[in-house]
Amino acid sequence: MGGLAAAGRLARAGSKVKLYEKNASLGGRLTSEEISTPTGIFRFDTGPSLLLFPDKYKACFSDLGVNLDDIITLKRVEPSAYRVFHGENDFSRPLDLINDTDAMASQLEAEECGAGEAFRRFKQFSSTLLKIGVPNFIDRPFTVATLPAVLPLMTGVNPSDMLGQHDGRLKQFFTQQRLRSMFTFQDLYVGLSPYNAPAVFSLLAGTELNDGVWYPVGGFGKVRDALVDTVADLGVEIHTNKGVRAILTNDAVKVVGVELGDGQKIESDIVLCNRDLPAAYDLLHNYDDDGTIGSSFPPSSSTKVATYARNKSKKLSKMQYSSGIIEYCWCINRKLDQLQHHNIFLSDEYQASWQLANQPSQLLDKPNFYVHCPTKTDSSAAPLGCESVMILLPVACLQNMPDIDRSSSSSSSSSYDSLVAAGRERILECFRQAGMGDVGGSILEERVKTPVDWRDEYVLKHGAAFGLSHKLDQLAVFRPANKDPQIGGLYFVGASTRPGNGVPLCMISAKLTADQIIHDYCA
Numbered sequence: 001m002g003g004l005a006a007a008g009r010l011a012r013a014g015s016k017v018k019l020y021e022k023n024a025s026l027g028g029r030l031t032s033e034e035i036s037t038p039t040g041i042f043r044f045d046t047g048p049s050l051l052l053f054p055d056k057y058k059a060c061f062s063d064l065g066v067n068l069d070d071i072i073t074l075k076r077v078e079p080s081a082y083r084v085f086h087g088e089n090d091f092s093r094p095l096d097l098i099n100d101t102d103a104m105a106s107q108l109e110a111e112e113c114g115a116g117e118a119f120r121r122f123k124q125f126s127s128t129l130l131k132i133g134v135p136n137f138i139d140r141p142f143t144v145a146t147l148p149a150v151l152p153l154m155t156g157v158n159p160s161d162m163l164g165q166h167d168g169r170l171k172q173f174f175t176q177q178r179l180r181s182m183f184t185f186q187d188l189y190v191g192l193s194p195y196n197a198p199a200v201f202s203l204l205a206g207t208e209l210n211d212g213v214w215y216p217v218g219g220f221g222k223v224r225d226a227l228v229d230t231v232a233d234l235g236v237e238i239h240t241n242k243g244v245r246a247i248l249t250n251d252a253v254k255v256v257g258v259e260l261g262d263g264q265k266i267e268s269d270i271v272l273c274n275r276d277l278p279a280a281y282d283l284l285h286n287y288d289d290d291g292t293i294g295s296s297f298p299p300s301s302s303t304k305v306a307t308y309a310r311n312k313s314k315k316l317s318k319m320q321y322s323s324g325i326i327e328y329c330w331c332i333n334r335k336l337d338q339l340q341h342h343n344i345f346l347s348d349e350y351q352a353s354w355q356l357a358n359q360p361s362q363l364l365d366k367p368n369f370y371v372h373c374p375t376k377t378d379s380s381a382a383p384l385g386c387e388s389v390m391i392l393l394p395v396a397c398l399q400n401m402p403d404i405d406r407s408s409s410s411s412s413s414s415s416y417d418s419l420v421a422a423g424r425e426r427i428l429e430c431f432r433q434a435g436m437g438d439v440g441g442s443i444l445e446e447r448v449k450t451p452v453d454w455r456d457e458y459v460l461k462h463g464a465a466f467g468l469s470h471k472l473d474q475l476a477v478f479r480p481a482n483k484d485p486q487i488g489g490l491y492f493v494g495a496s497t498r499p500g501n502g503v504p505l506c507m508i509s510a511k512l513t514a515d516q517i518i519h520d521y522c523a
Helices: 003-013 055-063 102-110 115-138 144-154 161-165 168-170 177-183 185-190 199-210 221-233 277-284 301-318 412-436 451-458 504-520
Strands: 018-020 032-037 039-046 074-076 082-086 095-098 215-216 237-239 244-249 257-260 266-267 271-273 324-332 342-346 371-373 387-395 443-449 490-492
Touching: 003 018, 003 055, 003 221, 003 266, 003 271, 003 504, 032 221, 032 324, 032 443, 039 324, 039 387, 039 443, 055 221, 055 504, 082 177, 095 102, 102 177, 102 215, 115 161, 161 342, 168 177, 185 199, 199 371, 221 237, 237 490, 257 271, 271 277, 271 342, 277 301, 301 490, 324 412, 324 451, 342 412, 371 412, 387 412, 412 451, 443 451
Parallel strands: 018 237, 082 342, 271 490
Antiparallel strands: 032 039, 074 215, 082 095, 244 257, 257 266, 324 387, 324 443, 342 371, 371 387
């Protein structure tokens, strides 16, 4: 989505833009997939399923000359953004993240004396972080030069409230860990846990509590299709099933174009790469075992660049990555009334559950996982009386899997077979405890995606579904830049560059990168 949005921005600014995509469809991880069964068609959003920051979506399309509201219906997920099932009571007494502040406060007060008023304070706290964080650290590049403008906004905000351990800072609001977990589980989306994430990520709960959680009627594929159509109308020349084999450079350490998988060379003064950034530098080097440039390396590329890129690849590979994800898509032949649109199942072993399993013995009986059940908002997602249920189970990415070949040319999904089976068993038991009965017996068809599939389909380093994590030394200026500092004409956009992951941030990344290119070449 970042590549599409950047392509549209550059085309609208007058550039001639060619877009090359290795897969048959565009949009990367943002996609809707259908499974046809004798009962009917089930639709799944197999990537993003939470539409946060709706204004960022609208701003992206507006900057491309389109009113998003004219082509897509965004519906707020009501009456609750989430339902949270807690393992400490065998998932039998879930709590909802209710949109109405008074109702939410009353629900929490019934759980813990004083929690209702504490929630009001937390909502204000998270809103303050949201107001400081988004315009100053996300919407624009944060540098030493921008620091003087940010410091006055920090008045009244304790630095530890932003940089301290997330779960620890929430103790100033809620005594019970199960209540704190309702406002910290979102750390999963940035590749962290409540026990290693900085408290500034309370802004994620802030946007859910203030802006709400939304859903595009017809599925997230509608957003993708709308952006593809918009970009094409702006004159971007789109090529699918055309993977890029190499980024070509010259002896002046500048890009001169790309080479496609079929050997065709495309000349260009600028290459904007939307591949997962840690895997992008692999396109700039190819070495034989003895350290010399391999025979398959494009002869028009620079040896100096290849050496630089090889070292860069090694460094990036050792950074901290987000979790791997086992994704289960289940066609269910009955209704699951216990679920809402978005659901979180949280273990009764709060800290241990955030240790990502790389084998079945490490997977807790009650693991953390997310459940998407879109028929609660959009009945078109499944046949009448049925549910399309997508489950995301966090596990170790390939970086932390023992005895596995991490290269993209080997290691198959079978590397995760035992974890897939164990995960399915645990999830079905959690569903049973939550009062849903034998869900396994109601599955008409199942599709599974493992970290190996995420790696191979989307070229994600280590198969990490959310890209690079967002720990403090991988945020803002510490995150890989949108412009390569050494190679002229090489730029990046997407989840593992600045400002970070998630569709809204990738759309912002598109603006930052396109603006930088326009500044460098058109000013």
